[in-house]
Amino acid sequence: xxILQDILYKVxxxxxxxxxxxxxxxxxxxxxKAEVGGCFIAVKGTLSDGHKFxxxxxxxxxxxxxxxxxxxxxxxxxxxxxxxxxAAAAGQMAHQFYGEPSAHLTLVGVTGTNGKTTVATxxxxxxxxxxxxxxxxxxxxxxxxxRVVAATHTTPDPIELNALLADMVAAGCTHAFMEVxxxxxxxxxxxxxxxxxxxxxxxxxxxLDYHKTFDxxxxxxxxxxxxxxxxxxxxxxxxxxxxxxxLQNTPARKAYYSxxxxxxxxxxxxxxxxTGLVMVVDDIEVHFRLIGEFNAYNLLAVYGxxxxxxxxxxxxxxxxxxxxxxxxxxxxxxxxxxxxMGIVDYAHTPDALLNVLSTLQKLRKGGExxxxxxxxxxxxxxxxxxxxxEVACEHSDRVILTADNPRSEDPMxxxxxxxSGLGSAAKRKYLVVPDRTEAIKTAITLAGxxxxxxxxxxxxxxxxxxxxxxxxxDDKAILKELFALLEK
Ligand SMILES: CC(=O)N[C@H]1[C@@H](OP(=O)(O)OP(=O)(O)OC[C@H]2O[C@@H](n3ccc(=O)[nH]c3=O)[C@H](O)[C@@H]2O)O[C@H](CO)[C@@H](O)[C@@H]1O[C@H](C)C(=O)N[C@@H](C)C(=O)N[C@H](CCC(=O)O)C(=O)O
Ligand SMILES: Nc1ncnc2c1ncn2[C@@H]1O[C@H](COP(=O)(O)OP(=O)(O)OP(=O)(O)O)[C@@H](O)[C@H]1O
Numbered sequence: 001x002x003i004l005q006d007i008l009y010k011v012x013x014x015x016x017x018x019x020x021x022x023x024x025x026x027x028x029x030x031x032x033k034a035e036v037g038g039c040f041i042a043v044k045g046t047l048s049d050g051h052k053f054x055x056x057x058x059x060x061x062x063x064x065x066x067x068x069x070x071x072x073x074x075x076x077x078x079x080x081x082x083x084x085x086x087a088a089a090a091g092q093m094a095h096q097f098y099g100e101p102s103a104h105l106t107l108v109g110v111t112g113t114n115g116k117t118t119v120a121t122x123x124x125x126x127x128x129x130x131x132x133x134x135x136x137x138x139x140x141x142x143x144x145x146x147r148v149v150a151a152t153h154t155t156p157d158p159i160e161l162n163a164l165l166a167d168m169v170a171a172g173c174t175h176a177f178m179e180v181x182x183x184x185x186x187x188x189x190x191x192x193x194x195x196x197x198x199x200x201x202x203x204x205x206x207x208l209d210y211h212k213t214f215d216x217x218x219x220x221x222x223x224x225x226x227x228x229x230x231x232x233x234x235x236x237x238x239x240x241x242x243x244x245x246x247l248q249n250t251p252a253r254k255a256y257y258s259x260x261x262x263x264x265x266x267x268x269x270x271x272x273x274x275t276g277l278v279m280v281v282d283d284i285e286v287h288f289r290l291i292g293e294f295n296a297y298n299l300l301a302v303y304g305x306x307x308x309x310x311x312x313x314x315x316x317x318x319x320x321x322x323x324x325x326x327x328x329x330x331x332x333x334x335x336x337x338x339x340x341m342g343i344v345d346y347a348h349t350p351d352a353l354l355n356v357l358s359t360l361q362k363l364r365k366g367g368e369x370x371x372x373x374x375x376x377x378x379x380x381x382x383x384x385x386x387x388x389x390e391v392a393c394e395h396s397d398r399v400i401l402t403a404d405n406p407r408s409e410d411p412m413x414x415x416x417x418x419x420s421g422l423g424s425a426a427k428r429k430y431l432v433v434p435d436r437t438e439a440i441k442t443a444i445t446l447a448g449x450x451x452x453x454x455x456x457x458x459x460x461x462x463x464x465x466x467x468x469x470x471x472x473x474d475d476k477a478i479l480k481e482l483f484a485l486l487e488k
Pocket of ligand 1: 029030031032042043044045046047048049050051055059152153154155156157158182183184187
């Protein structure tokens with residue numbers, strides 16, 4: 001039983017009209033999901049204002065309304081709570097409603113433009129390998145002690161988030177690892193959570209459709225660290241230009257990881273091959289199965305976090321050395337004929353694409369060609385489209401520009417935006433093949449023995465979203481099917 005005044009315990013309240021001693025059966029931010037006996041929290045969103053939907057929530061049986069602006073007319077029998085910030089209230093109320101689950105877990109949040117999924121997934125695998133029962137909240141999927149729960153967001157809304165954390169506590173989890181997107185920080189989806197640690201991977205040009213300026217994007221990410229408790233650790237990448245700024249005002253225990261400078265967690269790459277990485281970490285030489293310099297950073301972040309949580313260094317490195325990464329992140333298959341290497345990677349930002357391509361360039365031994373299949377998403381930051389095409393052409397031997405998730409946009413418009421970034425030198429390198437399956441097929445036709453095909457942008461996704469409809473689509477499965485045809 002949840003009593004309203006208990007759930008409101010940490011909320012900054014301006015005014016209450018009605019009974020706060022009443023029971024609340026459910027919480028929702030969406031009037032369409034309001035239930036009899038439940039509480040509707042009205043939040044001002046990016047498209048509309050939840051306050052408009054208060055009557056709808058009440059018609060559906062809600063008995064409590066939490067809002068920033070008191071409605072002019074109030075219905076009898078309903079409790080109205082006016083708060084300073086309803087998005088923050090949603091986080092704090094959900095945390096109380098679900099029994100403060102994060103306080104019963106060692107919860108670590110990972111934020112940054114790239115690497116969140118890889119780092120959170122590696123942490124989940126590492127701590128599971130160390131013998132703990134763990135939970136994971138990631139873009140690819142959520143996991144509760146090994147049970148997979150589909151993910152809708154990188155970071156779910158505060159109500160779903162706290163419900164998932166409560167499920168983890170109920171399943172006996174002691175640790176939880178979660179991605180914290182910049183949208184989530186800005187919309188206060190993590191308000192009220194008790195973090196044991198926060199990790200910063202890196203920050204580059206992305207999500208400017210939402211955050212408008214790079215400075216604002218940095219400010220939002222930094223606020224996650226500003227709000228960590230003093231009992232938590234804050235671990236940042238010393239080699240990222242903004243790595244120090246991120247931790248500037250955090251009350252948490254600060255530590256840095258680095259491949260290039262002095263830091264608490266110091267790593268050095270000895271070998272970087274298609275078979276894995278050999279690194280020296282804290283004077284111990286280790287072979288890792290993950291590939292590429294950016295994964296060296298991810299591994300250092302994971303190692304640093306485990307050490308900050310008091311785990312034994314040698315045991316951590318032993319388990320880490322056995323792990324593979326997350327699905328669709330530098331995921332590869334090799335064709336049975338001609339040993340063409342097909343790599344599926346979620347790189348959908350210029351920086352991530354550059355990272356993958358530079359990694360591949362460093363890893364090739366001889367004259368293997370790199371053939372890149374890449375597009376850009378519709379209804380998202382348009383400025384990155386020409387840059388993605390430019391990066392692809394500059395760092396590959398051949399490029400096939402194709403559709404990603406065009407969403408509501410015409411794929412040809414997106415492809416034209418991409419082409420606008422290409423000068424005359426690139427003209428001989430690229431082809432435009434809008435159909436993604438055909439584009440992958442074209443790449444295979446162009447590939448010779450030992451060549452590398454990078455299919456970038458969609459990673460683990462199992463669909464392609466065209467005109468609002470999600471069609472089944474799986475880059476890795478298509479590569480596999482087409483590779484099998486080479487045998488016939
Ligand atoms: C732009 C954005 O982030 N939107 C998120 C936001 O919605 P919003 O606040 O803008 O919603 P809105 O449509 O303006 O409505 C305002 C309020 O009215 C309510 N409403 C609306 C209609 C109605 O009939 N009744 C009603 O009560 C809504 O529930 C909402 O509370 O809050 C919702 C609840 O938390 C999210 O589901 C929604 O995610 C949308 C679907 C989305 O696509 N978000 C993406 C961009 C996102 O969050 N991505 C990041 C990862 C980014 C990355 O790293 O790649 C993520 O963490 O997943
Ligand atoms: N530390 C890193 N630095 C730069 N690029 C990285 C790093 N780790 C992974 N990448 C690249 O970025 C892509 C996205 O990686 P990952 O999914 O781990 O990041 P993310 O932050 O979770 O992104 P998203 O929130 O969009 O899922 C990977 O497919 C990989 O190519």
